[in-house]
Amino acid sequence: MVPWGRQPCRRYSVRVNPATESALEPRALRATLGAFATGVTVVTCRSQDGQAVGLTVNSFNALSLDPPLVLWSLRLASPSLGAFDAADHFAINVLAEGQVELSRRFASAMAGKFDEGSWHDGLHGLPLLSGCAATFECERVSRQDAGDHRLYIGRVLRHLWQPVPPLLFHRGHYHLLGEVL
Numbered sequence: 001m002v003p004w005g006r007q008p009c010r011r012y013s014v015r016v017n018p019a020t021e022s023a024l025e026p027r028a029l030r031a032t033l034g035a036f037a038t039g040v041t042v043v044t045c046r047s048q049d050g051q052a053v054g055l056t057v058n059s060f061n062a063l064s065l066d067p068p069l070v071l072w073s074l075r076l077a078s079p080s081l082g083a084f085d086a087a088d089h090f091a092i093n094v095l096a097e098g099q100v101e102l103s104r105r106f107a108s109a110m111a112g113k114f115d116e117g118s119w120h121d122g123l124h125g126l127p128l129l130s131g132c133a134a135t136f137e138c139e140r141v142s143r144q145d146a147g148d149h150r151l152y153i154g155r156v157l158r159h160l161w162q163p164v165p166p167l168l169f170h171r172g173h174y175h176l177l178g179e180v181l
């Protein structure tokens with residue numbers, strides 16, 4: 001096996017990344033993790049003084065059906081950490097393909113993130129985005145530090161989906177949903 005070798009593979013080339021110390025360096029690991037295509041969400045909560053707080057997240061995942069649990073993780077250095085720790089509830093807004101600008105907005109440090117998009121209040125005042133592919137309103141049941149992130153687990157209190165195509169993220173780029181196989 002040739003380390004970091006490239007071989008033709010239809011549209012993509014193969015990049016072999018051996019489990020050496022340099023391959024486990026964050027940039028290389030991030031590149032390999034990027035091969036796992038995900039949806040894109042904006043996770044929101046209300047701060048203790050009632051402000052809407054939110055950020056773009058693709059670490060969201062299903063965890064359990066019974067009880068209904070979902071998870072996501074937040075980097076420990078995030079300025080939003082205090083608000084999510086203080087809040088008993090959070091909402092997952094799964095973005096539709098037409099909401100890519102909102103994803104960029106909520107992945108930035110800009111002020112007034114909620115000035116764009118159509119927002120309304122859900123359970124416990126949770127900020128919910130209209131027109132997205134799905135929403136999950138959750139009660140936080142667990143919180144645990146794992147490396148440089150904090151893992152939040154929530155029990156789903158209410159959920160909703162709409163027949164609109166979701167926004168996808170793969171290898172650092174946004175994508176549209178492809179063909180059904």
Ligand SMILES: Cc1cc2nc3c(=O)[nH]c(=O)nc-3n(C[C@H](O)[C@H](O)[C@H](O)COP(=O)(O)O)c2cc1C
Nearest residue numbers: 055056057058059073074075078079080107108169
């Ligand atoms: C597609 C995408 C997915 C992201 N997923 C996460 C994530 O799961 N957890 C996280 O902490 N940051 C994630 N980020 C980065 C945050 O959105 C970004 O750091 C944002 O500024 C965080 O808001 P904050 O400044 O309030 O922490 C992601 C960014 C993008 C573009």
